Amino acid sequence: METVQFTSTESINLSVPQEKTPIQHYLRQPQRLVSAIANPKLMTQLSENRFHLKMRPLNFLDMYHFQPSVVLKVVADSNGTVTLTSESCEILGNDYINDRFGMNLKGKLYPVEKNGQVYLEGKADLKVDVDLPPPLWLTPRPMLETTGNGLLKSVLMRIKQKLMNQLIADYRQWANQATTSEPTKPSLSSPKTA
Template structure:
């Protein structure tokens, strides 16, 4: 029995003014990835691709921990796009072969009078063949459980984003601003891997 689950989540937050506009910050998508996920669960595969190990998920009597490869990039307008490229579930071969996960999202700054707001939306879709004996569970219960699980995943990401992204942006903007304000003789060479 194949089931499909979906969830969407929107986000909007006011951006406190900093020495450097947030559009410059958003051109470094790797910082966004570290704002929405535990850095210990992220492996950078290329400048735009990241393998993200999700936290363990519980679905009916199954516990599994998907790994998702995300492509994250920024366009010239400062909009950050996020899209899943691949996924797998280590250790559960039966489900792994019958499981697809799609995530897509975007985050962009918008000027409103004298303030900047960040707006975004993420959509998550999962298709999976439910194995026996879980397939004996009534379909409405499976759908409600699956949709609720995806909604909780997106909500956790949203909460982390709202807190962590503005905190990281403030630290980045002020550290960068101080460096730019120093005489050249006092400036240090930038680190290859800034601490997130």
């Protein structure tokens, strides 16, 4: 039985507009981050930091059409560093591949300040191991690897594009809502203690 591994890595460096509420506060809300990169219709929140995502259907060598679905764990620390890890994966629409498929996604996103400007930097690594179906056993390995790696790269690029477009827009909207609702709370609500 032929097992093949596909890999792809994508990094991001994104300048963050200055708002009154720092982006670290925004990044500590995993559901907002996941909503920015995933289609809300294909996402289910399982717990505070676990999400079930269905990806768009994929096509491999025009022979296999399938839809990956993954459970993602998203954890943010107090500095706003977000870690994404895939916990489990299922291939919808192809039982043969589903039974012989493993996926590992690891990602990190964190704010960095350089010369007074805040940037979001991060990196995602995606790795897939799959036992090839018999019709692909005679396909040249370099061709399989190039196709598979390209497929993973397109998945990561789509996530990156959504991050770059949706995340900042959502952050700005969230920060403006946070500042407009602020005046209702008195600034010195608790008495100072010596």
